[in-house]
Amino acid sequence: MHIPAPDPAVLARKPRLAERLRAVLPDDAVIDDPTETAAYECDALSAYACAPMLAVLPASTAEVSAVLRICHEEGVPVVPRGSGTSLAGGALPTADSVVLGVARMNAVLEVDYANRFIRVEAGRTNLSVTGEVEADGFFYAPDPSSQLACAIAGNIAMNSGGAHCLKYGVTTNNLLGVTMVMADGEVVEIGGAHLDAAGLDLLGLICGSEGQLGVVTEATLRILHKPEGARPVLIGFDSNEVAGQCVSDIIRAGILPVAIEFMDRPCIEATEAFAHPGYPDCEALLIVEVEGSEAEIDAQLAVIKDIARRLDPVELRESGSAEESAKIWLGRKSAFGAMGQINDYMCLDGTIPVSKLPFVLKRIGEMSKEYGLGVGNVFHAGDGNMHPLILYDANRPGDLEKCEAFGADILKLCVEVGGCLTGEHGVGVEKRELMGAQFSPDDLEAQMSIKDVFDPDWLLNPAKVFPLEASAGRRNAA
Amino acid sequence: MMTPESEEQLAEALAGATGPLRVIGGGTRPVGKPVAGEALSTAAMRGVVLHEPGALTLVVRAGTPLAEVSAVLAAENQRLAFEPMDHRVLLGTAGAPTIGGVVAANVSGPRRIQAGACRDFLLGVRFVDGNGRILKSGGRVMKNVTGYDLVKLLAGSWGTLGVLSEVSFKVQAIPEAEATVVRRGLSAAEGVAALSRALGSPFDVGGAAHAPAGLLADEALTLVRVEGMEQSVRYRAGRLAEAGGEIVEAGESADLWRRIRDVRPFAGRAGAVWRVSVKPTDGPVLSERLTAAGLAHEALFDWGGGLVWLLVAERGDAGAGTIREQLSGLGGHATLIRAPEEIRARVPVFQPRPARLAEIEAGIRARFDPRGILNPGLMG
Numbered sequence: 068m069h070i071p072a073p074d075p076a077v078l079a080r081k082p083r084l085a086e087r088l089r090a091v092l093p094d095d096a097v098i099d100d101p102t103e104t105a106a107y108e109c110d111a112l113s114a115y116a117c118a119p120m121l122a123v124l125p126a127s128t129a130e131v132s133a134v135l136r137i138c139h140e141e142g143v144p145v146v147p148r149g150s151g152t153s154l155a156g157g158a159l160p161t162a163d164s165v166v167l168g169v170a171r172m173n174a175v176l177e178v179d180y181a182n183r184f185i186r187v188e189a190g191r192t193n194l195s196v197t198g199e200v201e202a203d204g205f206f207y208a209p210d211p212s213s214q215l216a217c218a219i220a221g222n223i224a225m226n227s228g229g230a231h232c233l234k235y236g237v238t239t240n241n242l243l244g245v246t247m248v249m250a251d252g253e254v255v256e257i258g259g260a261h262l263d264a265a266g267l268d269l270l271g272l273i274c275g276s277e278g279q280l281g282v283v284t285e286a287t288l289r290i291l292h293k294p295e296g297a298r299p300v301l302i303g304f305d306s307n308e309v310a311g312q313c314v315s316d317i318i319r320a321g322i323l324p325v326a327i328e329f330m331d332r333p334c335i336e337a338t339e340a341f342a343h344p345g346y347p348d349c350e351a352l353l354i355v356e357v358e359g360s361e362a363e364i365d366a367q368l369a370v371i372k373d374i375a376r377r378l379d380p381v382e383l384r385e386s387g388s389a390e391e392s393a394k395i396w397l398g399r400k401s402a403f404g405a406m407g408q409i410n411d412y413m414c415l416d417g418t419i420p421v422s423k424l425p426f427v428l429k430r431i432g433e434m435s436k437e438y439g440l441g442v443g444n445v446f447h448a449g450d451g452n453m454h455p456l457i458l459y460d461a462n463r464p465g466d467l468e469k470c471e472a473f474g475a476d477i478l479k480l481c482v483e484v485g486g487c488l489t490g491e492h493g494v495g496v497e498k499r500e501l502m503g504a505q506f507s508p509d510d511l512e513a514q515m516s517i518k519d520v521f522d523p524d525w526l527l528n529p530a531k532v533f534p535l536e537a538s539a540g541r542r543n544a545a
Numbered sequence: 546m547m548t549p550e551s552e553e554q555l556a557e558a559l560a561g562a563t564g565p566l567r568v569i570g571g572g573t574r575p576v577g578k579p580v581a582g583e584a585l586s587t588a589a590m591r592g593v594v595l596h597e598p599g600a601l602t603l604v605v606r607a608g609t610p611l612a613e614v615s616a617v618l619a620a621e622n623q624r625l626a627f628e629p630m631d632h633r634v635l636l637g638t639a640g641a642p643t644i645g646g647v648v649a650a651n652v653s654g655p656r657r658i659q660a661g662a663c664r665d666f667l668l669g670v671r672f673v674d675g676n677g678r679i680l681k682s683g684g685r686v687m688k689n690v691t692g693y694d695l696v697k698l699l700a701g702s703w704g705t706l707g708v709l710s711e712v713s714f715k716v717q718a719i720p721e722a723e724a725t726v727v728r729r730g731l732s733a734a735e736g737v738a739a740l741s742r743a744l745g746s747p748f749d750v751g752g753a754a755h756a757p758a759g760l761l762a763d764e765a766l767t768l769v770r771v772e773g774m775e776q777s778v779r780y781r782a783g784r785l786a787e788a789g790g791e792i793v794e795a796g797e798s799a800d801l802w803r804r805i806r807d808v809r810p811f812a813g814r815a816g817a818v819w820r821v822s823v824k825p826t827d828g829p830v831l832s833e834r835l836t837a838a839g840l841a842h843e844a845l846f847d848w849g850g851g852l853v854w855l856l857v858a859e860r861g862d863a864g865a866g867t868i869r870e871q872l873s874g875l876g877g878h879a880t881l882i883r884a885p886e887e888i889r890a891r892v893p894v895f896q897p898r899p900a901r902l903a904e905i906e907a908g909i910r911a912r913f914d915p916r917g918i919l920n921p922g923l924m925g
Contacts, residue, residue, distance in 0.1 A: 181741040182824050182851075204747070226690045237688065239697065240665045255901050260824035262851055263651065263662060264701060265878035265896040266924060267906045271664060271697020275690045292747045315599030321622065321718030359749075363777040418686040421600040450687035451600070490688035498691070505691055509678045513913070514693045520908035532692065 068156075068471070068496060070117050071530050071542070073163035077143055081120050084141055084165070088123055091133040096171070098122040107166045110151040110158040111213070112497055114413070114467055119146065119160035126171040128246055128254055128284040135282065136252030138165055144526050145250075147278035149221025150192065152213040154414055155495030157225060157277055161530055169220045172284060175199050184243055184260050186287045189220035193227075196288060205290045208235035211491070212403070223283050226275030228491035233449035234325040234358075235291070237491065239274040246285035247273065250522040260287055272517065277493050278528040280521040294358035297325065299395045300368055302375045303349035303382035307331060310351035311424035314448045316374045317355065318421070322367055327449035328354040328399050331428060334406065334443035334456070335398070341405035344398030347382035353448065354399055402445040403456070409441075410458040413470050417481030418490035421451045430480055431455055438473040440466075452490035453481070479504050494532045502534055511537050546584040552671065552679055552710040558585065559708065560677025565921050568704035570608065570646025573631075573638045577703060577894050577923035579886045587645050590710055593617050595685065601716050602668070602685050607645025607709040614644050618716055626717035627663045628654030628802075634812040636883055645709040651701030654806040655770070658744065658848040659751040664700035666715045672699060672707035675914030685713045698909070704920045706913040720772040724782040725752070725798040728767040728790035733757055733829035736767040737850035739788065741825060743769040744849050748781040752802055753849040760810035760845055761801065768801060805847055808854050816856045817863035817884040823877035825850035834871040840864050859884060865892045895925045 085099045098104055099121045109116040120143075125131045138145050148158040148168045160166050172188035178200060179185070185207065187196055193214040196207040210229035211217055217227070223245065228237040235241070244258030258270045273280055304310040314327055330338070330352045339346050346352060357367040368385060375383055386392040398405075406412050419427050428444060435442045441458040455477055459470035478488045478498065482505050488498045502511060515533055518525065518541075525541045547566075549555040559566075565582030572586075587608035595604040598621040605614055611629065618624050629652040631642060646652075648670070653662040660666075669683030682695035699706060728739060736755035743750050752770030756762075767790075771781040782792045793801070804810070811818050823831055828850030835842055835855075842864065845854040857864040868879050878896035881889065898906060906924075910917075 179824075180745055181738075181826050183745060205745075226694070228688055232688070236661060236665060237690075239694065240661050249901070253901055255899070257902065259876045261822045261827075261877040262657065262848060263653075263822050263878075265822075266898050266902070267706075267909060268651070268664060268697045268701050269902065269905065271694055271700075274697075275694045292745050294749070295747050318601055318718075319599040319621075321720070323718070359777060360780055362780060363774065366774050366776050418688045420597065420602065420686060422597055447688070452686075452688040485684070486686045487684050487689045487691045489691050490686070491690055493690050494692065502692065506681075510680055510682070510692070513674070513678065513680050513695065516912040517693055517695075517698075517909065520905055520912065 068115055069535060070115070071161055071535065073161060077163040078120060080141055080143065084137070084143060085121060087137050088121070088134060091137065092123060092125060092130055096124045096126065107148065107160060110153040110156060112154055112156040112159065112495065114461070115156055115159055115496065117160055117162055119164045119166040120162060122166040122168060124168050124171050128248065131167065131248045131282055131284050132252045132254055134167060135248050135250060139251045139524070139526060142524065142526070144529050146528050147220070147224065147282045149190065149218030149224065150216050152217040153221060153225065153493065153495055155489065155493040155497040157221070157493050157495040157531065159496050167282060169218060169284065176285065179260065180205065182260055183290050184287050185290050186285060187219060189223065189283045189286050190218050193217050193219060193222055200290055204292050206293050207288055207290055208241050209238050219286050220283055223274055223286060224276065224278045225493035228452065230326045230328060230447060233327060233447070234323055239271060241289045242270065242274055242286060243289055244287035245270065245273065245283045247281040247283045249281050250524065250527050258287065277495065277532050279518050279532060280527065295360045296364060297356055297358045298364045298368065298386050299354050299356040299392055300371060300386065301382065301384040301395045302353045302355065302380050303347040304351045304378065305349055305381050307351045307428045308425040309378050310353055313353060313375055313378050315421055317371055318449065320370055320374060322370055324355045324357050324449065326354065326356045327447070329446050329448035330399065330402065331444040333441060334402055334445045337405040337409055337443055338398040338402050341408050342397050342401040344394055346398050349381040354395055399445065406443050406456045406458065411461040412456045412458050413474055415455045415474050415477055416452060416490050416492040417478045417486055417488055418450070418452045419481050419484050419486035421448070423484040424448065424451070427453070427480060427484060431477055434473060434476055438469055440470060440473055451486065475501055496531055499532060500534050515541060546586055548586045548589045550589040552673065555590065555708060555710055556673045556677050556679050559673050559675060562918050565918050568708050568920050570643035570649065571610065571640045573633050573636070573640045573642045574646060574650055575636060575638065576650065576882055577889065578925060579890055580920050580923050585708065587643060587708065594711065596621070598623060602713065603716050604685055604711065604713040605644055606711050607643065609644050610641040611644055611647060612641060619719070622719050623716045624719050625666065625714065626656060626660045627666055628656040628806060629663060630654050630806050635808045635818065644712060648700050648709055648712050649702065649704050655752040655754060655802055655847055658753055659749065664697050667696050667700050667712060668715055669713040670696050670699045670709055671711040672709045674707040675916055675919045680707065687715050703923050705910060705924055706919065708919070720774070722775040722778040723770060723772040723798050724778050724792050724794045725801055726769045726782055726786045726790040726792055729764045731765055731767050733832060733844065733846065736765060737826060737829050737846060739767050740769065740849040742788065743785055746785065748785055754805045755846040755850065756810065757844065760843070761804060770798065770802060808845060810845055811854060811856045814856065815859065817859045817888065818882045819855040819857065819864065819868060819879050820882045821853040821855060821868065821872065821877060821879040823851055823853060823872070823875055827875045827877065828853045831871060831875060835867060838867050838871060840867040859888065862892045863888050869896070893925050897925070
């Protein structure tokens with residue numbers, strides 16, 4: 068992976084820039100000591116690291132605006148950062164950039180149950196949004212695995228999903244409005260507590276734009292009342308094909324579970340050894356969760372169990388208590404940790420049409436042998452969002468490169484069967500160079516021309532999303 | 546009229562266009578500032594490309610009539626979740642609405658309050674922009690964050706950024722049953738408060754509307770809809786009716802919601818019609834303020850109070866100044882959906898945007914339609 072060389076002219080401006088930023092921010096909000104900027108050298112895609120020139124931690128929209136105005140005047144690239152949990156390198160700095168962290172902006176500004184929204188500062192963590200309203204029975208639906216740590220700002224930048232989005236949608240379906248600071252420091256309000264756009268759907272465009280169009284400082288989010296209850300069922304099969312068939316049959320029957328999670332044998336074995344959830348010895352395992360009152364749950368699970376039984380499952384286990392539910396979810400929730408026990412891993416998130424699941428899993432198995440690297444698959448099967456975890460040894464020379472090549476092949480396969488490179492993690496730096504597999508040069512040009520409108524100098528998170536060669540002219544002109 | 550039969554022909558037509566074009570799907574939604582120009586119809590680009598019921602996926606050419614889409618889905622017991630409004634009754638138009646028109650206008654219905662809008666179920670678009678470029682965004686899978694989300698940008702852009710050639714959707718199973726809890730005689734404020742309580746309950750309400758006296762019945766009706774498995778519908782409707790009201794089911798319930806969806810109470814009646822989106826509890830507040838400001842009107846409330854349909858006299862600016870002035874203190878936006886061409890030509894049909902956002906929208910239009918040939922001026 069190539070990190071663009073820093074611009075020496077920008078680096079030379081560091082002392083003046085630090086001085087100007089200190090004039091508008093408290094002293095402890097401007098970090099320029101290299102031992103401290105090192106803390107911002109990477110996000111959760113830790114295979115790549117590069118410390119920024121400076122980091123700033125503004126505490127208000129006005130401070131964010133002041134920072135961006137100065138960086139704009141100085142022609143310095145800015146890398147917005149939520150909590151740094153991106154798996155795609157969305158918050159990876161360049162050496163000549165200023166990292167703008169929004170972690171100090173975490174207040175709840177307004178809770179309105181009659182209109183079912185919450186307004187928060189964008190540095191607030193995902194889980195603490197639900198935390199603010201759950202005593203009153205409400206929740207914020209998008210639930211990425213990193214929800215304990217990840218910030219709403221990052222969720223909006225990447226249009227994050229989660230395990231429950233089959234029913235509730237992803238961030239863009241639950242975002243009502245934002246306060247955003249433009250690259251030149253101007254503050255704009257888009258959307259609000261009402262529905263739909265007044266003109267063009269700029270909110271929809273901003274959500275998932277990976278911090279390249281503006282810095283979101285406040286967000287209005289839709290909250291929902293929790294259902295009366297939820298219950299999972301665990302179903303084991305002796306082939307991926309049959310498990311895939313089961314997913315399709317459930318959906319076709321008109322049932323909309325809140326989650327359908329899928330784990331393959333390598334993943335089942337790893338989690339069993341790591342967390343002992345008591346999973347069956349089988350090729351493929353589904354966790355299907357439904358919601359509602361007790362009677363509604365019974366009715367839905369009856370249909371699901373009927374479908375599963377017709378497919379001759381190895382195991383069919385319905386949760387009988389909160390403890391049993393927790394145990395069923397335990398393995399799924401510890402899958403990443405379990406794979407991490409075995410080795411370093413790279414987590415991909417290509418999406419495929421559900422009908423292509425068995426074929427794609429078979430091909431990944433074959434490629435795993437060709438590359439000599441193990442893979443475990445754990446993913447959101449209801450919506451085809453795969454999460455192959457490729458195991459490699461970071462200390463073995465050449466292994467990372469081999470892993471990257473294997474990952475690229477998997478993602479190209481996802482595109483070939485009608486899917487996409489990334490379902491919920493974002494492009495970042497990780498999939499930047501693969502964009503040509505999914506988009507034509509015209510498609511990429513059209514997307515880049517949107518950034519031209521919002522950020523004509525290409526200062527916001529510039530070296531992301533688009534192949535470096537494709538964006539070079541625009542970045543270097545800045 | 547130009548009637549391209551394929552995406553390639555559409556691209557040729559747009560690349561070779563020498564003047565402004567009026568983009569037409571079924572021609573049933575004459576909304577916006579009147580556009581002069583040669584007509585370009587998508588009617589010849591039709592047909593289902595792919596329907597995978599087991600993956601809830603539908604890919605269809607943009608000129609396909611909505612009725613055909615609905616029939617194809619219904620054959621597999623599925624539907625479009627966002628319940629698109631049929632504008633023909635309200636606007637007095639004829640013709641067959643197309644799926645591309647639904648997307649271009651981001652048309653949704655009562656279920657939008659729960660399930661989401663057209664744009665929320667739109668998985669992908671293919672379109673030709675004003676440069677004649679064939680472009681795509683999204684695809685046919687349910688989760689996709691690859692590149693910028695031009696899918697949302699195209700939905701509701703009213704043909705001003707590109708002409709859609711193909712659209713793909715996440716579809717929904719038709720539920721076994723539906724029921725509506727009907728309460729009578731509440732004021733608008735009381736009705737919307739009741740809707741707020743229902744929408745804030747665990748009972749997954751998928752329709753919440755209030756029709757003041759004289760619109761659906763002699764008395765005011767406050768309606769709350771639930772859908773799902775039979776047993777579940779019975780249970781939830783029962784729990785919701787504990788707050789008061791009677792339960793109506795099946796066809797009777799469906800008929801009520803069709804009338805709300807299509808704003809039937811204002812169909813065939815003289816006057817201009819506005820569509821206003823506000824914070825739900827502001828719906829009745831807006832109506833009161835309009836009355837206080839001297840604008841005579843009737844109001845129908847959907848989306849828990851957040852979607853207000855206003856019927857006003859077709860005089861002067863058709864209430865534009867008063868509505869937008871009162872709205873500025875509340876937040877939200879107002880669109881003039883029905884008015885004679887003469888009024889639409891001089892009154893901003895779409896909500897005027899703050900300066901910087903107007904600049905951004907103009908910048909985007911300049912990139913996708915640099916010659917200004919696609920429905921120029923329609924959105925203002």
